[in-house]
Amino acid sequence: MATSPSAASQSGHHGHAGHSAPAARVALVGVHGFGTHHLGNLERLQAAGVVELVAVADPQPPAPGSVPDTAAVFPGLTELLAGTPDLDVIIVATPIQTHAPLGLAALATTADLYLEKPPVASLADFNTLCNAAQASGRSVQIGFQSLGSHALAALEELVASGAIGTLEGISATGRWVRDRAYYKRSRWAGKRSIDGIDVVDGVATNPLAHAVATALRIAGARTTADVASVETDLYRANDIESDDTSVIRVRTATGLPITCALTLCASESVEPYVTLHGSAGTAVFHYTEDRLTVTTAAGETEQVFGRDDLTENLLAHRREGRELISPITDSGAFMLVLEAIRTAPAPTPIGRQYLRWEGDGDAAHAVVIGIEGALERATREHATFSEIGLPWAVSAVPASALRAPAGQGTAS
Structure with a gap:
């Protein structure tokens, strides 16, 4: 978002x-x-x-x-x-x-x-x-x-300090509601391509792209070289080309798993969050609110951070050489995720028996029954919907894309 x-x-x-x-x-x-x-x-x-x-x-x-x-x-x-x-x-x-x-x-x-x-x-x-x-x-x-949130620096310090123990994995959870009108708002909404031109408007690449990008940044995965593999498990409840309910599993070059479990078919929208799973605690970052909650044996703390505006940051970069917060090359890891989704088979439709519709007309939205629990389990186990055996999930091995070869261009 x-x-x-x-x-x-x-x-x-x-x-x-x-x-x-x-x-x-x-x-x-x-x-x-x-x-x-x-x-x-x-x-x-x-x-x-x-x-x-x-x-x-x-x-x-x-x-x-x-x-x-x-x-x-x-x-x-x-x-x-x-x-x-x-x-x-x-x-x-x-x-x-x-x-x-x-x-x-x-x-x-x-x-x-x-x-x-x-x-x-x-x-x-x-x-x-x-x-x-x-x-x-x-x-x-x-x-x-x-990525302009000051919470990211705090999370880096938190992991380095060992406050949550050894970092064992990162997950991103997104539970949003999008109605039929959302997919009628433009010609490209919900499309994988238009007239042979790639669009890739899926849950992980557009509406909840920040969940993926934030998890990658926290994991230190910026460039294509920072990613070892990407696996996709893509589904759709809506009558669209692209995915609206998916698990994306990334393994970084250092071996850290990042699991993003995302849907636009929840019963209600909640603020998305990225979770750091440590051997001695967890840190949950609600990135739209810049809110960080840390839980360890010592208890729970919560803090809300400030944020740098990206336009101002670009102006400061031009004016005084300040480091860019989100330079193009640092989107390389995210682009490997997008490429894995782009080249994956078309998302699998979720059977009608596993859905319910709420609302009327263009305000109606699909709800995948039990999706909240499925997202929780997927992120906790670093597993795809297929692997946790959901009745609407296919049993095939998820599509996989390895990291791009070296030689990608760079930008200032």
Whole structure:
């Protein structure tokens, strides 16, 4: 789940240090969907004198009053670039299948790029984009907002201190509800591909991508070289192409298991979380809330952390060389997960006898009966739905994808 800039701005991100420099000239591509969150964040940053939103692009005109009167409006990035010189940052918040061509077009300019998650829809496109970034010398920030949480540093210190004993594994649990309207909101929703172009809009690659990316980051798995293997066990309750209920199991190069058990077919939505399983305790990180709960023999503690805004971090990187929080190469591990899902067989439909529908019409949503317990067991045992013997799960060995070969490009 992407966290709104307003939430991030209230949770202790860095201030506007050094913003006596001229305001960065920013363009936003995509002003609807998650683009509306970027508009709100850019409004905040423009009021602080940090940025100037000089242009936006979207084939659907922006809502009245959502874009500053001083910003030019274009139907697409091509027209925007032709009419807008000297950009410092281009933010792309558009459908998944457009990320690769728009990202490459942005990198052909002198601007740095903020690209929403998932970066692109295939590992091949990811490598192409990395190589383009390296050749251009431009910086690319990927929009995994949860990685800006200060809780990640605290978790690193927690593991290093031995407070929860030896780290034995990491899991991510996501239980959300998505109704029929969610899959009707756009042509690409719930698609594996459109007209031969990869989309890969599954539970782990888009709505709950932050669960996967956060678990990988906590495990120290950033690049493709940090991952030994990825296994997928993919299902769907909805009448869609992609998966809505899945287990993704990753083994890092150091042998640490990461199990992500995710669904959009829960009885009710709860905040997703990443769990560190230690030999002497657990740490549970609710990443949308920056809330960390640590449980050991000594008791339970809970703390809420601040968060750095990724747009501000990119600006600070440009201005003073601050390290990027989510550089493109650090999405390599996530892209191996996406590639394993992209190349896996189509998800298995869950039999109707194992489902119930709640609500009416487009507000109706599928519930996989007993899914909460299934997710718990999968993460606790680091097992797939198939391995724990659920009646709707197939008994075949899950699809597997090994890590990519060396030689992937890098970006600043």
